[in-house]
Amino acid sequence: MSAETAIESIFQQVVRRNPGEDEFHQAVHEVLETLGPVLVKHPEYAEHKIIERICEPERQIIFRVPWQDDNGHVQINRGFRVQFNSALGPYKGGLRFHPSVYLGIIKFLGFEQIFKNALTGMPIGGAKGGSDFDPKGRSDGEVMRFCQSFMTELHRHLGEYTDVPAGDIGVGAREIGFLFGQYKRITNRYESGVLTGKNPHWGGSLVRREATGYGTVFFVDEMLRARGQSLEGRTCLVSGSGNVAIYAIEKLEELGAKVVACSDSNGVIHDPDGISLETVKQLKEIERRRISDYIKHRPRAKYHAGASIWDIPCDVALPCATQNELGETAARRLVANGCIAVAEGANMPTTPGGIRVFEEARIAYGPGKAANAGGVATSALEMQQNASRDAWTFEYTEKRLHAIMRDIHGRCFEAAEEFGSPGNYIVGANITGFRRVAEAMLAFGLI
Numbered sequence: 001m002s003a004e005t006a007i008e009s010i011f012q013q014v015v016r017r018n019p020g021e022d023e024f025h026q027a028v029h030e031v032l033e034t035l036g037p038v039l040v041k042h043p044e045y046a047e048h049k050i051i052e053r054i055c056e057p058e059r060q061i062i063f064r065v066p067w068q069d070d071n072g073h074v075q076i077n078r079g080f081r082v083q084f085n086s087a088l089g090p091y092k093g094g095l096r097f098h099p100s101v102y103l104g105i106i107k108f109l110g111f112e113q114i115f116k117n118a119l120t121g122m123p124i125g126g127a128k129g130g131s132d133f134d135p136k137g138r139s140d141g142e143v144m145r146f147c148q149s150f151m152t153e154l155h156r157h158l159g160e161y162t163d164v165p166a167g168d169i170g171v172g173a174r175e176i177g178f179l180f181g182q183y184k185r186i187t188n189r190y191e192s193g194v195l196t197g198k199n200p201h202w203g204g205s206l207v208r209r210e211a212t213g214y215g216t217v218f219f220v221d222e223m224l225r226a227r228g229q230s231l232e233g234r235t236c237l238v239s240g241s242g243n244v245a246i247y248a249i250e251k252l253e254e255l256g257a258k259v260v261a262c263s264d265s266n267g268v269i270h271d272p273d274g275i276s277l278e279t280v281k282q283l284k285e286i287e288r289r290r291i292s293d294y295i296k297h298r299p300r301a302k303y304h305a306g307a308s309i310w311d312i313p314c315d316v317a318l319p320c321a322t323q324n325e326l327g328e329t330a331a332r333r334l335v336a337n338g339c340i341a342v343a344e345g346a347n348m349p350t351t352p353g354g355i356r357v358f359e360e361a362r363i364a365y366g367p368g369k370a371a372n373a374g375g376v377a378t379s380a381l382e383m384q385q386n387a388s389r390d391a392w393t394f395e396y397t398e399k400r401l402h403a404i405m406r407d408i409h410g411r412c413f414e415a416a417e418e419f420g421s422p423g424n425y426i427v428g429a430n431i432t433g434f435r436r437v438a439e440a441m442l443a444f445g446l447i
């Protein structure tokens with residue numbers, strides 16, 4: 001049986017065993033379709049069923065999260081933590097609070113996280129968790145009660161050497177604070193390393209807030225350098241207006257690029273003079289408002305409800321909102337408008353059809369596993385600081401992040417060459433991450 005046939009049959013088995021989990025199937029397919037050449041080079045991986053084992057989470061926890069809203073009504077949500085792979089270190093990965101969350105979303109994110117975390121070169125396994133809780137329109141008190149209830153169940157599965165969650169969509173510094181407070185209270189331990197993304201005043205790392213966005217920009221900068229180009233003077237689009245988007249915009253501006261648009265799930269802001277980051281931060285980080293309010297502060301900007309950000313002409317596009325936000329039609333539009341680089345701040349934002357368009361056009365395309373790995377890498381730096389009871393400066397931590405992103409780029413670039421797909425960062429990222437996990441799993445015996 002050829003490596004490709006063997007892999008297709010593993011994929012079919014994953015689909016059969018995980019019915020209805022479309023996003024998980026998509027994430028698995030995207031990795032498996034690049035692994036053929038690895039199996040040819042390493043028949044021992046097939047013999048020991050490494051791929052089959054990696055596709056099956058080590059542990060899946062699903063639990064009830066009851067809480068009381070401000071009107072005294074009982075609310076019930078569902079909580080998840082999928083501990084996917086611990087070959088390289090404690091389970092590590094964010095928590096997502098969004099009404100679209102179900103097991104298939106958490107599994108796709110956890111699966112991606114295995115390879116992303118391996119790619120950072122740091123000692124962290126892969127996991128993801130979250131809930132179908134919708135934080136939009138909820139008071140601080142409601143969010144606190146939800147977080148306390150969520151942690152009341154989840155705490156027994158966590159620990160600095162066991163599983164270390166962080167933020168993702170809908171989970172930022174406020175939620176991490178409530179979660180940490182409840183963990184500390186239940187366990188009677190000030191175990192700083194059990195969560196990352198903490199406020200720097202009580203154990204968080206400087207640069208963690210900025211890390212995913214900054215890292216994505218460092219990655220796109222590396223891709224452009226590899227082609228003898230730079231970010232200077234480039235027109236950019238950044239979708240979303242949350243944590244990743246905001247700090248991607250900040251670093252793009254620092255490096256001399258101009259960001260003309262950002263968005264949220266309701267619509268798009270187009271500001272040809274360049275997005276005012278101060279306004280976005282005030283609206284999103286402080287007031288928790290919709291991005292449509294931006295035009296009240298910047299009357300020359302336009303708001304397009306329900307529009308696609310990818311219709312706006314640009315040189316560089318950074319999808320930083322959510323999965324499957326950039327489809328085939330949008331990808332064609334970007335390429336037709338002269339876009340030269342795409343790097344994914346979000347997880348799996350480009351559909352398979354969109355990826356094909358970028359590959360055919362041979363533009364620089366950085367998949368999320370590589371491009372957004374700066375967030376989790378800086379989480380690992382936060383764990384290092386917690387373990388040594390130390391706190392590093394902003395400058396030093398950012399230097400470490402920058403070096404990590406350069407290394408990730410280098411590893412992906414070289415692996416893509418080695419396996420016959422020069423310039424293909426999907427191949428490079430998947431193979432590099434997979435090999436590191438596979439080697440550890442082989443060494444550990446049948447686990």
Ligand code: NDP
Nearest residue numbers: 168169170212240241242243244264265321322346347375
């Ligand atoms: P936030 O909650 O801070 O922001 C999410 C942004 O994306 C918001 O602007 C939100 O708009 C928009 N968005 C969310 N869902 C949708 C949707 N279904 N359609 C359109 N827009 C949507 O999350 P983050 O910035 O932390 O996360 C963004 C992406 O980056 C996610 O894919 C996440 O997995 C990924 N990521 C995050 C990391 C981190 O460190 N935080 C690390 C690596 C990847 P609205 O307010 O309208 O919902």
Ligand code: 2IT
Nearest residue numbers: 093094166168375376379
């Ligand atoms: O998708 C991701 O890498 C994250 N949400 C960050 C995970 C982390 O543990 O910092």
